[in-house]
Amino acid sequence: MARxxxxxxxxxxxxxxxxxxIDGATAIAGDLPRAACTTVDVPMExxxxxxxxxxxxxxxxxxxxxxxxxxxxxxETVVTVGGDAGVATTSALAAVGAARGEPDAGSVVVWFSSxxxxxxxxxxxxxAYAEMAARALVDxxxxxxxxxxxAPDRLILAGVRVIASAEAEAxxxxxxxxxxxDELTPDAIAAAIAERSASAVYIxxxxxxxxxxxxxxxxxxxPFGPDAATVIACIAAARGSAPYLGGAITEFxxxxxxxxxDDLGVILRLVGALA
Numbered sequence: 001m002a003r004x005x006x007x008x009x010x011x012x013x014x015x016x017x018x019x020x021x022i023d024g025a026t027a028i029a030g031d032l033p034r035a036a037c038t039t040v041d042v043p044m045e046x047x048x049x050x051x052x053x054x055x056x057x058x059x060x061x062x063x064x065x066x067x068x069x070x071x072x073x074x075x076e077t078v079v080t081v082g083g084d085a086g087v088a089t090t091s092a093l094a095a096v097g098a099a100r101g102e103p104d105a106g107s108v109v110v111w112f113s114s115x116x117x118x119x120x121x122x123x124x125x126x127x128a129y130a131e132m133a134a135r136a137l138v139d140x141x142x143x144x145x146x147x148x149x150x151a152p153d154r155l156i157l158a159g160v161r162v163i164a165s166a167e168a169e170a171x172x173x174x175x176x177x178x179x180x181x182d183e184l185t186p187d188a189i190a191a192a193i194a195e196r197s198a199s200a201v202y203i204x205x206x207x208x209x210x211x212x213x214x215x216x217x218x219x220x221x222x223p224f225g226p227d228a229a230t231v232i233a234c235i236a237a238a239r240g241s242a243p244y245l246g247g248a249i250t251e252f253x254x255x256x257x258x259x260x261x262d263d264l265g266v267i268l269r270l271v272g273a274l275a
Contacts (some may be wrong), residue, residue, distance in 0.1 A: 001036060001076065001275075002036070002076060002077045002078065002079050002246075002274075002275040003036055003037075003038060003074050003076045003077070003078050003079070004029070004032050004036055004037045004038070004078070004079050004080075004081055004275075005037075005038050005039075005040065005067070005070060005071065005074070005078050005079070005080045005081065005091065006025055006026075006028075006029045006037055006038070006039045006040065006080075006081045007025070007039075007040045007042065007063065007067055007080060007081070007082055007083045007087040008021060008022045008024075008025035008026060008042050008082070008083050009021070009042050009059075009060070009063050009082060009083040009084050009086060009087050010022055010042070010083065010084060011042075011046060011047055011055070011056035011059040011060055011063070011084070011129075012056070012060055012083075012084035012085065012086035012087075012128060012129035012130045012133070013084040013128055013130050013219065013251075013253075014055065014126035014127070014128035014130070014131070015219035015220065015253065016219075017219040017253045017255075018084070018219075018253070020219075020253040020254060020255065021082065021083055021084055021251070021252070021253045022042075023253070023254055023256070023257050023260060024083075024217060024251075024252030024253050024254055024260065025081055025082055025083050025252065026257075027252070027254065027257060027260035027261075027264060028081050028249070028252060028264070028267060028268075028271065029081060031264060031268055032081075032271070038070055038074065040063065040066050040067050040070050041066060042059075042063055042083070043059050043062060043063070045059065046059060047059025047060065047062070049127070052121065052143055053121030053122070053124075053127055054121060054124075054127055054128075054129050054132075054143055055126065055127040055128055055129070056129075057129075057143070060086060060129055061145070063087070063090075064086075064090045064145035065145070067080075067087060067090045067091070067094075067145075068090060068094055068099055068145060071090075071091065071094045071099075072094075077244065077245070077246045077275075078091065078095070078246045079246060079247045079248065079249065079271065079274045079275050080246075080247070080248040080249075080250075081248075081249055081250075081271075082248065082249070082250030082251065082252075083250055084129065084130045084133075084250060084251060085113070085117060085129075085130045085133040085134075085204070085206050085250045085251055086129040086130060086133050087248065087250060088111075088133065088204040088206075088248035088250050089133045089134075089136050089137060089144060089145070090145050091202075091246065091248050092109050092137060092202045092204060092248070093137065093144065093145065093146045093149065093150075095107075095202045095245040095246045096109070096150055096154075096200070096202060096245065098146050098148050098149055098150060099145065099146040101146070101147060101148065103148060103149075103150055104199060104200060105151065105154075105199075106154075106196075106197065106198060106199030106200065107150065107154060107198065107199060107200045107201070107202065107245065108154050108155075108156060108193055108196050108198040108200070108201050108202070108242065109137060109150065109154060109155050109156070109201075109202045109203075109204065110156045110158055110189065110192075110193070110201060110202070110203045110204070110238050111134050111137075111155060111156065111157050111158060111204050111206075112158045112159045112203070112204060112205045112206060112209040112231060112234070113134070113157070113158075113159060113160060113204075113206035113208060113209050114159060114160065114161050114162055114181070114206070114208045114209050114220075114221075114222040114225055115131075115160070115162045115163075115206070115208065115220070115222070116134065116157055116160050116162065116163045116164070116167040116168075116171065116178075117130065117131060117132060117133045117134035117135065117157075117167075117206075118132070118134055118135045118157075118163075118166075118167035118170050118171055118176070119131045119132045119135060119142070119164065119166060119167055120132055120135055120139070120141035120142045120166075120170070121141065121142060121143070122141075123164070123166035123167070129143075130251070134155065134157065134176075135167075135170065136149065137149050137150055137155055138150055138151065138152040138154070138155050138174060138176060139152065139170070139174060141170075152174035152175050152176050153175045153176070153177065153196060154196065155176050155177060156176075156177035156178070156179060156189075156192050156193070156196075157171070157176060157177065157178045157179070158178075158179045158184060158189060158192075158209070158234065159179070159180075159181050159184050159209040159225060159226055159231070160178060160179075160180055160181065161180060161181040161182075161222055161224055161225065162222050177192050177195075177196070179192055181209075181224060181225050181226060182224075184226050184230060184234060185230075185233075185234070186233045186234050186236065186237035187237070189234045189237045189238050189241075190237040190238070190240070190241050193238060193241040193242060194241060198241060198242040199242060199243070200242050200243045200244070200245045201238050201239065201241060201242040201243070201244060201245060202245040202246055202247065203235055203238050203239070203244075203246075203247040203248075203274060204247060204248040204249075204250070205231065205235070205247070205248070205249045205250070205270055205274065206250055206251045207249065207250065207251045207252050207267065207270075208220055208221060208222060208225075208251055209225055209226065209231060210225050210226065210227070210228060210231065210266070211223065211224065211225035211226060211227060212225070213227070214227050214228050214266060215228075215263050215266055215267075216254075216255075216259070216262060216263060217252050217253055217254035217255065217259060217260060217262075217263045218251055218252070218253060219251070219253045228266045228269055228270065231270065231273075232269060232270060232273045235247075235270070235273040235274060236273060247274035247275075248274075249267070249270060249271060249274060252267060
């Protein structure tokens with residue numbers, strides 16, 4: 001049985017709905033087995049940038065330290081429930097061994113999102129960590145909670161349909177894998193993992209990967225995305241391609257706790273696929 005790590009971090013988002021990420025994580029956790037959940041405390045204060053170019057960096061660092069400590073105490077497969085996408089960065093780096101300084105060179109991270117999240121501190125338009133959360137896995141041009149990351153070809157962006165020019169340049173230069181929304185099928189995901197001879201796979205789902213018709217509680221929806229059934233099938237294909245290290249699901253920001261109920265059916269299906 002998977003363990004669930006609940007990290008209701010909001011400081012990595014630039015959205016006016018950022019603090020609603022707390023409601024989103026709490027709503028998801030409320031439908032999970034309480035005995036299977038571990039919660040990381042997130043400070044309510046915004047934090048300071050610490051001259052890093054990342055908004056609220058001091059709070060992000062505090063949460064990352066607490067998150068890594070919590071993960072070190074969990075022996076089971078862990079699904080992290082966010083919060084902003086930065087919590088997926090921390091959990092992925094821990095799962096592949098990078099946070100311990102011993103990354104498995106064969107591990108692959110599949111990152112489902114409508115946005116590439118491949119900015120660095122100089123190009124991120126809002127200085128928000130969620131805009132650089134995937135970049136941090138593969139390049140120290142974006143701060144990360146470990147000294148080392150993974151090789152760029154070990155990252156596969158999936159379901160992407162919004163890529164800024166600076167992100168496109170970084171993806172090409174670094175050699176990051178990409179399966180766009182138009183290309184997204186279980187076979188395409190399985191093939192991308194097979195091409196990398198993956199020894200293991202970690203899967204992150206940013207809920208904005210879904211088409212807006214499938215979910216309403218995201219702060220930055222993008223049209224022409226996949227439905228939940230497609231993403232679930234792609235998760236199954238990824239899990240069937242290599243040993244599974246764990247996963248994350250992030251960026252649920254319902255307009256109110258009551259509104260969260262409308263999306264929980266879809267979200268819990270995705271959680272089930274990850275768990």
